[in-house]
Amino acid sequence: MEVLGIVVEYNPLHNGHLYHLQESIKITKCNYVIAVMSGNFVQRGEPAILDKWQRAEMALKGGVDLVIELPVIYATSTAENFAYGAIKLLDSLKVVDCISFGSEEGSLEKLTKIADILLEEPPEYRKHLKKYLENGLTFAKARELALLRITGDKELSKTLQTSNNILGIEYLKALKKIRSPIVPFTVKRKGALYTSTKLEGEFASATSIRKTIKDHTTEKIKNYVPSFTLEILERNFSEGKGPVYFEHFSPIIFYLLRQGHPLQDIFDVAEGIDNKIYKAAAETNHLKELIKLVKSKRYTESRIRRILLHLILGIDKRLFKEFDGPNYIRVLGFNEKGQKILKEIKKKSYIPIITKVAQYKEKISDTRMFEKDLFATDVYTLAYKNFGISKLDFYHPIIKL
Amino acid sequence: MEVLGIVVEYNPLHNGHLYHLQESIKITKCNYVIAVMSGNFVQRGEPAILDKWQRAEMALKGGVDLVIELPVIYATSTAENFAYGAIKLLDSLKVVDCISFGSEEGSLEKLTKIADILLEEPPEYRKHLKKYLENGLTFAKARELALLRITGDKELSKTLQTSNNILGIEYLKALKKIRSPIVPFTVKRKGALYTSTKLEGEFASATSIRKTIKDHTTEKIKNYVPSFTLEILERNFSEGKGPVYFEHFSPIIFYLLRQGHPLQDIFDVAEGIDNKIYKAAAETNHLKELIKLVKSKRYTESRIRRILLHLILGIDKRLFKEFDGPNYIRVLGFNEKGQKILKEIKKKSYIPIITKVAQYKEKISDTRMFEKDLFATDVYTLAYKNFGISKLDFYHPIIKL
Numbered sequence: 001m002e003v004l005g006i007v008v009e010y011n012p013l014h015n016g017h018l019y020h021l022q023e024s025i026k027i028t029k030c031n032y033v034i035a036v037m038s039g040n041f042v043q044r045g046e047p048a049i050l051d052k053w054q055r056a057e058m059a060l061k062g063g064v065d066l067v068i069e070l071p072v073i074y075a076t077s078t079a080e081n082f083a084y085g086a087i088k089l090l091d092s093l094k095v096v097d098c099i100s101f102g103s104e105e106g107s108l109e110k111l112t113k114i115a116d117i118l119l120e121e122p123p124e125y126r127k128h129l130k131k132y133l134e135n136g137l138t139f140a141k142a143r144e145l146a147l148l149r150i151t152g153d154k155e156l157s158k159t160l161q162t163s164n165n166i167l168g169i170e171y172l173k174a175l176k177k178i179r180s181p182i183v184p185f186t187v188k189r190k191g192a193l194y195t196s197t198k199l200e201g202e203f204a205s206a207t208s209i210r211k212t213i214k215d216h217t218t219e220k221i222k223n224y225v226p227s228f229t230l231e232i233l234e235r236n237f238s239e240g241k242g243p244v245y246f247e248h249f250s251p252i253i254f255y256l257l258r259q260g261h262p263l264q265d266i267f268d269v270a271e272g273i274d275n276k277i278y279k280a281a282a283e284t285n286h287l288k289e290l291i292k293l294v295k296s297k298r299y300t301e302s303r304i305r306r307i308l309l310h311l312i313l314g315i316d317k318r319l320f321k322e323f324d325g326p327n328y329i330r331v332l333g334f335n336e337k338g339q340k341i342l343k344e345i346k347k348k349s350y351i352p353i354i355t356k357v358a359q360y361k362e363k364i365s366d367t368r369m370f371e372k373d374l375f376a377t378d379v380y381t382l383a384y385k386n387f388g389i390s391k392l393d394f395y396h397p398i399i400k401l
Numbered sequence: 402m403e404v405l406g407i408v409v410e411y412n413p414l415h416n417g418h419l420y421h422l423q424e425s426i427k428i429t430k431c432n433y434v435i436a437v438m439s440g441n442f443v444q445r446g447e448p449a450i451l452d453k454w455q456r457a458e459m460a461l462k463g464g465v466d467l468v469i470e471l472p473v474i475y476a477t478s479t480a481e482n483f484a485y486g487a488i489k490l491l492d493s494l495k496v497v498d499c500i501s502f503g504s505e506e507g508s509l510e511k512l513t514k515i516a517d518i519l520l521e522e523p524p525e526y527r528k529h530l531k532k533y534l535e536n537g538l539t540f541a542k543a544r545e546l547a548l549l550r551i552t553g554d555k556e557l558s559k560t561l562q563t564s565n566n567i568l569g570i571e572y573l574k575a576l577k578k579i580r581s582p583i584v585p586f587t588v589k590r591k592g593a594l595y596t597s598t599k600l601e602g603e604f605a606s607a608t609s610i611r612k613t614i615k616d617h618t619t620e621k622i623k624n625y626v627p628s629f630t631l632e633i634l635e636r637n638f639s640e641g642k643g644p645v646y647f648e649h650f651s652p653i654i655f656y657l658l659r660q661g662h663p664l665q666d667i668f669d670v671a672e673g674i675d676n677k678i679y680k681a682a683a684e685t686n687h688l689k690e691l692i693k694l695v696k697s698k699r700y701t702e703s704r705i706r707r708i709l710l711h712l713i714l715g716i717d718k719r720l721f722k723e724f725d726g727p728n729y730i731r732v733l734g735f736n737e738k739g740q741k742i743l744k745e746i747k748k749k750s751y752i753p754i755i756t757k758v759a760q761y762k763e764k765i766s767d768t769r770m771f772e773k774d775l776f777a778t779d780v781y782t783l784a785y786k787n788f789g790i791s792k793l794d795f796y797h798p799i800i801k802l
Contacts, residue, residue, distance in 0.1 A: 248652070249652065251649070251650065251652045251653050251783055252652050252653055252656045254783050255653045255656075255713070255780065255783060258776075258779040258780070258783075258791050259715070259776070259779075281791065282790070282791035282792055283790060283791075284790075285782070285783060285785055285790075312656070314660070375659070375660070378659040378660075379656065379659070381686070382652055382655050382656065382659075382686060384686055389683070389684060389685075389686075390659050390682065390683035390684075391683055
C-alpha cells in the first residue's frame with residue numbers, strides 16, 4: 001500500500017484540482033490517496049461555499065479515498081500554521097508515504113532551499129526580517145526581501161511571491177521540523193493564479209469560480225468544474241444549504257465588535273490593529289467596507305478576515321500554544337480503499353480516530369480543539385436558508401462512496 | 402401651563418394614536434403635551450419599525466410638544482416595569498399635571514378598583530395567584546382568575562383580559578405606589594384590538610399596519626395613518642433605514658444561544674425556560690420557529706421575545722434591582738412649546754436632562770442604564786441597509802419642529 005497525502009480545501013473542487021490529483025498519483029506512483037481538508041471555514045478566513053460533507057463528497061468523487069478534516073484552528077490560521085497542522089496530521093496517521101502539493105515553481109529544488117533557510121532562520125536573515133517588518137511590510141513581503149538580502153538571489157526570493165509556492169515551502173518546513181519520513185513531491189500549477197477573479201483559460205481559480213457563482217449562477221462555471229461538482233453545488237443550493245459567504249456572519253461580527261468584545265487575545269492581533277478594527281466597526285455596517293478600512297501594507301485582507309473569524313469562533317492564541325498539532329483524526333468520508341487505509345491507521349497511529357462524534361469525549365483527552373470544530377459547524381449552519389439544526393456534527397453521516 | 406403626559410410607542414403613529422392624543426387634550430384641558438416614548442426597541446420585545454428619532458418626528462408632527470425616551474430596560478420589560486418606568490419618569494419631570502391613556506374600558510372606576518387590589522395584594526389574592534401560576538398559567542391569566550376568586554365579580558376580572566386595560570391598571574398602580582400628584586384620565590380605545598393583524602375598520606392596529614408594510618408596501622396603509630407618518634416611513638425605507646424587524650437580529654440570537662451564552666441572569670427567566678430556549682435554538686435557524694417551540698401556556702411570545710432581546714442587549718435582572726426608575730431625562734425632540742416645558746423641567750426636576758449625549762458621563766451618576774440605551778442603538782442600526790454608523794446617539798441631532 002503506497003499512500004499519497006494531499007492537503008486541500010476544494011472550495012469548490014475544480015478541474016485544476018483534478019489535474020493536480022491525477023498528476024500527483026502519476027508522479028508518486030501511489031495507489032491510495034488521503035486528503036486532509038479544511039472543514040467549514042478556510043484559510044482565506046472565510047466560510048467555505050459548501051459545508052465539509054459536500055466538499056468531502058467532491059473529493060471522493062474526484063478520486064480521493066479517505067477525507068480527514070483539518071481542525072478549524074489550523075484551517076483558518078496563517079499559511080505556516082495551516083501547513084504545520086496539516087503535515088503533522090498526515091504524519092501522525094503513520095501510513096502516508098508521499099505528499100504532493102501544487103506550486104507555481106513546479107520543482108522542489110528552490111522550494112527546499114528556501115524552506116531550509118526559513119526553518120533555520122540565520123541571525124542575518126532574522127535581522128533583515130525584523131527591519132522590514134518594522135518598516136510596515138506584510139510578513140510575506142518582508143520575508144521575500146530578507147531572503148534576497150542574505151542570498152542575493154533574485155530568482156530564489158521571487159519564488160516567495162506566489163501563494164502556492166509559499167504554502168509548499170511551509171509544507172517542506174513542517175516535514176523537516178517534525179523529521180517526518182514522508183517524501184514530498186510538487187506538481188506545477190496550471191492556469192490562472194489562485195487569486196484571479198476572472199474565469200479564463202483551461203483552469204479557472206477557485207476564487208473566480210466562487211465569484212461567478214455569487215454574481216450569476218452555476219451555469220457559467222460548467223467548463224471549469226467536473227460535472228459532479230456542479231451537481232453537488234446545485235443540489236445543495238436548491239436545498240438552501242449554501243452558497244455560504246462571510247457576509248452571512250456580518251451581523252454577528254458587528255455585534256461583537258460594537259459590544260467591545262476583546263480582540264487582543266486573538267492570534268495575529270498586534271500593533272493596535274484591534275483599535276483600528278473597533279474604529280472601523282463604528283463607521284460602517286458592511287463587512288467589505290470594514291476590511292477595506294482596516295487593510296494596510298502590514299495587514300492583508302486575509303489576515304483581517306482570519307482575525308474576525310477567530311473572534312466569532314472564539315479561537316484565541318493560547319489554544320495554539322497548548323497543542324502541538326491535531327490530537328484527533330476526524331473522518332469525513334471514504335470509499336472502499338479508504339476503509340482499508342483506515343484499518344491501517346487504526347493499527348499504526350497513536351492518536352484517536354473519530355468516526356462517531358458522540359464518542360469524542362471518551363476518545364480525545366483534551367477536547368478543546370475538537371470542540372472548536374463542533375462550534376464552527378454550529379456557526380456555519382446559521383447561514384443555511386431552509387434548514388436549521390445545530391450540532392450537525394453529531395447527526396451528519398460520514399460520506400461513503 | 403397645564404401639562405399632559407402620555408406614554409407611547411408610535412410604532413408607527415397611526416390614526417388611532419392621533420385620536421387618542423386629541424381626545425386626551427380635550428378631556429384634560431391641557432395645553433402642553435409630553436410623550437414618554439420607547440426608544441429603538443418596544444414592549445413586545447422587538448425592534449421598532451423605525452428608529453426613535455423618526456418616531457419622535459411623528460410624535461411632534463402629531464401634536465406632541467416634547468418627546469422623552471423611555472430607557473430601554475423599561476421599554477422592553479413587562480407591562481408592570483414598562484408602566485412603572487414611564488410613570489416614574491413623568492413624575493420626576495415635576496411639571497406633569499395629568500396623564501391620559503387609552504383603554505378598552507374607557508373609564509377609570511373599575512381600573513382603579515383593580516389597581517388598588519393588585520397593588521395591595523391581599524393575602525387571599527396572593528394565595529390564588531400563586532396557585533394559578535403553579536398550574537402553569539400565564540401571569541396575566543393567573544391574575545385575572547385570582548381577582549375573580551376574591552371579588553366574585555366577573556365583569557371586573559374580565560377587564561384584565563385586554564392589553565390596554567392591563568397597561569392602564571399598571572399606570573394607576575405606579576401613580577399610587579410613588580404617591581404621584583399626577584391625575585389620571587383614560588380615553589376609550591376605538592377600532593381594532595391592539596393585537597389584530599388585519600387592516601380593518603376606521604382605526605387599524607399598529608400590529609396590522611406593521612404586518613401590511615412587511616408583506617406589501619406602504620401604499621396599503623395610507624387610510625390608516627396620517628400623511629406625515631407615510632412620508633416619514635417612505636423616506637426612511639428609501640434610505641435603507643428600516644423597516645427593522647426582529648429577524649434582522651436572528652443570526653446574533655442564534656449565535657449567542659448556540660455558544661451557550663448564559664440566560665439565567667435575564668429578567669423573567671425561570672422554571673427551566675433557559676434550557677427550553679437552548680434546545681429550540683439547536684433545532685431551528687428561524688426565530689419565529691424558535692419562539693413557537695418555546696411558547697407555552699406560561700410563556701407568551703412577547704415574554705420569550707423580551708428574553709431574547711435582553712440576551713442581545715445584555716440586560717440582566719440585577720440592573721432592575723439597582724435602579725428605582727429612570728435616572729435621566731433623555732430628550733429626543735421638541736417644538737417651541739416643548740422648549741418652554743424643558744425650561745420648566747430644568748428648574749423643577751432633580752434628575753439630569755440629557756440633550757447632548759457627549760456630556761452623559763458628567764451628568765449621570767450611575768451610567769449603566771443610559772449605556773444600555775446607547776448599546777441598544779448600536780445593535781438597532783446593524784439592521785440599516787445602506788447606512789452604517791455606530792454611536793448614533795452621539796451624532797443624531799435632537800428633532801426640532
